[in-house]
Amino acid sequence: MDFFVTHELAILRWLHIVAMVYWLGGEWGVFQTSYKVVNTSLSFEERARHMETAYRIDIMARTGIISLLPLGLHMGYLWGLQPLGGGWLVAMWIVWVVWMAITWGAFANRGSKLGLFLSNIEDWTRYLLIPTLLFLSISSLLGNGPFEAGDGQKWYSAKMLTYGCLLILGVILRLIMHEWRALFPILEKGPNAEVERKLQRSMFIGRCTAYTYWVGILATAFFGAVKPF
Template sequence: MIISLGGTMLEFLAAYELPILRWLHIVAMVYWLGGEWGVFQTSYKVVNPALSLEERSRHMDTAYRIDIMARTGIISLLPLGLHMGYLWGVQPFGGGWLVAMWSLWVLWMAITWGAFSNRGKPLGKLLSDIEDWTRYIVIPLLIICSISSLLGYGPFLAGEGQKWFSAKMLTYGLLLILGFGLRLVMHEWRALFPILAAGPNPEVEARLDRSIKVARLIAYTYWAGILTTAFFGAVKPF
């Protein structure tokens, strides 16, 4: 009975592999866009000097709780997109390469959620630093591969009707840069709050005010870029 159920499940997954991946991709995109909006709105409370430090700290914790779902979506979009790209025939890496890719995704998620679960602790700081360093590897790799593919050198296929995939990967890589900038802003806030805990500090409040202004400009560009990336994936215009 168990073997029969297992076989039925595998048959179902094989038959609906692409639709399931597309569904997960949509869910990840929703968490990404919605999560970033939630963090942005919460951040106004974090930098509001009219509120008590305790209340601002609660809002910052809320921002981190929303942000972890956005980051889960961001990280998941990469293997989902590459997996679907293989099934669509626009990127050639399948088989063992996909297994390795999803294994790395599991490790990446473990680091990300470990950093979140241990935030404020030395282990959380270590895992957060490791997560930051993953961007230094992934971002250049995505941008270089995407531009190279659009120029016809691969590794992604970019023939007639296939360039949308490389364009999507390029905008995704650029968005990771903007997302990393917003992440650094949150790192700065966490570093400044212990200083505020010692008493009112106009200089720190001024730094928080400047950071939210910078973050606002980044966020607007970020959302436009997310919509553009989604457009490339949904419409496949070229």
């Protein structure tokens, strides 16, 4: 315990870096695997295997995304950039544990009714969290709090803002994967030109979204590492 207290900020920073690496690397892995998922020259069985691989990579990316928020808020308290500490931090980490249980439960039970139920709950966490983060970050940048935004402190709210915007892009990518999950049972029954067109269309949207996503992730990391303003 003494070791953690002494090195608390350094440990949190290390975990934050690891979470960011899993996020960026995981999204790249899913992106590359998706080319095989929509490749009509491959057999259905092979495409299904690549789809399974995409889900296995994606769960690590989602773990990183979810973990970044409590890590960033915890470090923000230690830096004096956000006011909620003590019992609030304990409650925040308890929520993180529940959130992770839902996320991994949805992954472990994918394809079942339970998995779909948990996945829907996970989707709704984004729908509630995104407007909250956007409101708090914009309010802070305008000088209304709750985050400190004086000289040399605005990077924190800016980072929170870009993180919230990236969650919007993440929702788009999640909806694309939901569509794939719904379309693949149809393909399993045999070739279907309409389904293939839908897959290609969603792939195009996903590629455009992914490129923007990576730029945003790099910008978010830049704000955290450089603290430019």
